[in-house]
Amino acid sequence: xxxxxxxxxxxxxxxxxxxxxxxxxxxxxxxxxxxxxxxxxxxxxxxxxxxxxxxxxxxxxxxxxxxxxxxxxxxxxxxxxxxxxxxxxxxxxxxxxxxxxxxxxxxxxxxxxxxxxxxxxxxxxxxxxxxxxxxxxxxxxxxxxxxxxxxxxxxxxxxxxxxxxxxxxxxxxxxxxxxxxxxxxxxxxxxxxxxxxxxxxxxxxxxxxxxxxxxxxxxxxxxxxxxxxxxxxxxxxxxxxxxxxxxxxxxxxxxxxxxxxxxxxxxxxxxxxxxxxxxxxxxxxxxxxxxxxxxxxxxxxxxxxxxxxxxxxxxxxxxxxxxxxxxxxxxxxxxxxxxxxxxxxxxxxxxxxxxxxxxxxxxxxxxxxxxxxxxxxxxxxxxxxxxxxxxxxxxxxxxxxxxxxxxxxxxxxxxx
Amino acid sequence: xxxxxxxxxxxxxxxxxxxxxxxxxxxxxxxxxxxxxxxxxxxxxxxxxxxxxxxxxxxxxxxxxxxxxxxxxxxxxxxxxxxxxxxxxxxxxxx
Ligand SMILES: Cc1cc2nc3c(=O)[nH]c(=O)nc-3n(C[C@H](O)[C@H](O)[C@H](O)COP(=O)(O)OP(=O)(O)OC[C@H]3O[C@@H](n4cnc5c(N)ncnc54)[C@H](O)[C@@H]3O)c2cc1C
Numbered sequence: 100x101x102x103x104x105x106x107x108x109x110x111x112x113x114x115x116x117x118x119x120x121x122x123x124x125x126x127x128x129x130x131x132x133x134x135x136x137x138x139x140x141x142x143x144x145x146x147x148x149x150x151x152x153x154x155x156x157x158x159x160x161x162x163x164x165x166x167x168x169x170x171x172x173x174x175x176x177x178x179x180x181x182x183x184x185x186x187x188x189x190x191x192x193x194x195x196x197x198x199x200x201x202x203x204x205x206x207x208x209x210x211x212x213x214x215x216x217x218x219x220x221x222x223x224x225x226x227x228x229x230x231x232x233x234x235x236x237x238x239x240x241x242x243x244x245x246x247x248x249x250x251x252x253x254x255x256x257x258x259x260x261x262x263x264x265x266x267x268x269x270x271x272x273x274x275x276x277x278x279x280x281x282x283x284x285x286x287x288x289x290x291x292x293x294x295x296x297x298x299x300x301x302x303x304x305x306x307x308x309x310x311x312x313x314x315x316x317x318x319x320x321x322x323x324x325x326x327x328x329x330x331x332x333x334x335x336x337x338x339x340x341x342x343x344x345x346x347x348x349x350x351x352x353x354x355x356x357x358x359x360x361x362x363x364x365x366x367x368x369x370x371x372x373x374x375x376x377x378x379x380x381x382x383x384x385x386x387x388x389x390x391x392x393x394x395x396x397x398x399x400x401x402x403x404x405x406x407x408x409x410x411x412x413x414x415x416x417x418x419x420x421x422x423x424x425x426x427x428x429x430x431x432x433x434x435x436x437x438x439x440x441x442x443x444x445x446x447x448x449x450x451x452x453x454x455x456x457x458x459x460x461x462x463x464x465x466x467x468x469x470x471x472x473x474x475x476x477x478x479x480x481x482x483x484x485x486x487x488x489x490x491x492x493x494x495x496x497x498x499x500x501x502x503x504x505x506x507x508x509x510x511x512x513x514x515x
Numbered sequence: 516x517x518x519x520x521x522x523x524x525x526x527x528x529x530x531x532x533x534x535x536x537x538x539x540x541x542x543x544x545x546x547x548x549x550x551x552x553x554x555x556x557x558x559x560x561x562x563x564x565x566x567x568x569x570x571x572x573x574x575x576x577x578x579x580x581x582x583x584x585x586x587x588x589x590x591x592x593x594x595x596x597x598x599x600x601x602x603x604x605x606x607x608x609x610x
């Protein structure tokens with residue numbers, strides 16, 4: 100079924116009785132060419148591009164809960180490609196380009212809104228660093244724009260420019276950055292994969308691997324064993340747990356990140372604003388709620404909730420940069436489990452087990468990566484060679500001394 | 516979270532800085548034949564369990580001691596707190 104304005108009009112006039120479920124609910128087959136573990140954004144995008152770009156359609160996506168119930172449904176929906184390092188920036192720019200064409204491509208409204216992202220600058224050193232980042236973005240074909248304090252005062256008069264500790268001296272804009280309706284991303288990719296023959300199997304937890312003589316031949320699941328020529332992990336915050344079932348230790352720790360939403364307000368913030376010095380970021384959803392967050396809680400966690408000191412820290416960050424936020428009532432908060440890698444950058448790679456592949460380590464930045472992650476992982480699965488823009492995202496990069504450390508923090512996941 | 520410091524009593528976890536898995540106490544022998552592999556595993560690879568986890572916390576805004584805290588990563592429940600010094604000694608790491 101294709102969506103169009105005409106179709107909406109017709110359904111509207113005939114009682115909306117013609118809409119069909121967006122994907123099937125098939126029984127798992129005994130065997131597939133490719134089994135993808137994890138029905139989050141990345142797993143579904145991988146299945147979609149495998150089917151669409153490489154014609155591999157004998158594929159199952161196995162999801163332990165319901166698709167889109169993981170981090171893809173819990174994040175603050177910011178997309179951008181304002182990275183610095185050559186191992187990252189071209190990848191995230193590919194992702195932003197894919198976002199720009201995504202709705203036409205999969206014929207689904209993901210409410211992609213390029214409302215801009217602004218990283219505030221509070222010191223001369225930070226300005227130099229951000230201008231350098233802007234140049235790195237240009238080199239990868241992205242857009243960047245430096246705005247001085249006067250321009251920002253005119254555009255965003257509600258910011259606290261004269262904060263004693265962190266006065267606002269300017270900021271780096273990426274006008275093509277913005278937000279996306281996160282659930283629709285999962286649903287759109289699921290529909291696109293399903294309509295090309297991919298089986299999306301919900302309530303099917305992978306509980307073990309069938310590995311013989313260093314070769315992976317399938318998985319054990321809560322709905323019985325499933326054989327596969329290739330098995331692709333794509334489970335974000337559960338990476339450590341799932342990889343352990345294959346006898347692997349990863350350069351990853353799981354940490355909780357909280358997010359917050361206020362009551363609905365009339366439009367007050369035009370784009371996404373980030374306050375790096377205090378670590379706070381905020382945007383306004385299409386329903387009017389202010390959506391914001393800050394740092395991870397800072398210690399290993401699989402509890403999908405955080406603790407109060409970080410709530411206080413985030414609220415202080417918000418008040419410091421945007422005092423008017425103190426007038427809004429907070430409606431809800433939640434936590435998601437982040438697969439924090441040792442250098443803050445992700446992995447898309449084969450493992451030491453033949454036929455077993457790994458995608459993870461997305462930290463708190465993997466939503467923006469969803470299309471490119473699927474695109475590059477599908478390439479790896481189809482061709483058995485890394486996609487050029489993901490070529491640095493290897494599991495052995497620490498052993499080789501090639502970290503992709505955007506922040507220069509070293510191997511301490513809670514500082515990235 | 517409240518961490519029950521063995522010397523100072525119950526303290527808010529916000530007074531502490533977190534380092535990570537307490538396996539970091541077990542620094543490999545730099546003269547071992549496979550020291551490079553051992554240090555790679557030591558520095559970068561983690562068990563990352565869902566459940567009981569022993570981890571290092573530094574009482575930066577207190578007595579500046581290092582603690583080994585046994586905590587459940589699913590519930591945040593803390594079941595044991597020891598001085599890292601005592602743990603290291605019991606493992607023969609320190610005089
Ligand atoms: C509060 C918060 C804010 C964030 N903000 C942003 C942001 O603004 N911008 C951005 O780019 N990123 C952001 N992120 C990060 C981003 O959400 C994640 O990096 C990204 O969504 C992870 O990829 P995914 O969507 O495939 O993961 P998920 O949606 O978590 O998918 C993994 C799936 O695997 C399933 N699974 C796990 N174990 C098994 C098993 N054994 N068997 C079968 N299935 C299994 C899970 O149920 C889950 O559905 C944020 C995250 C959080 C929590």
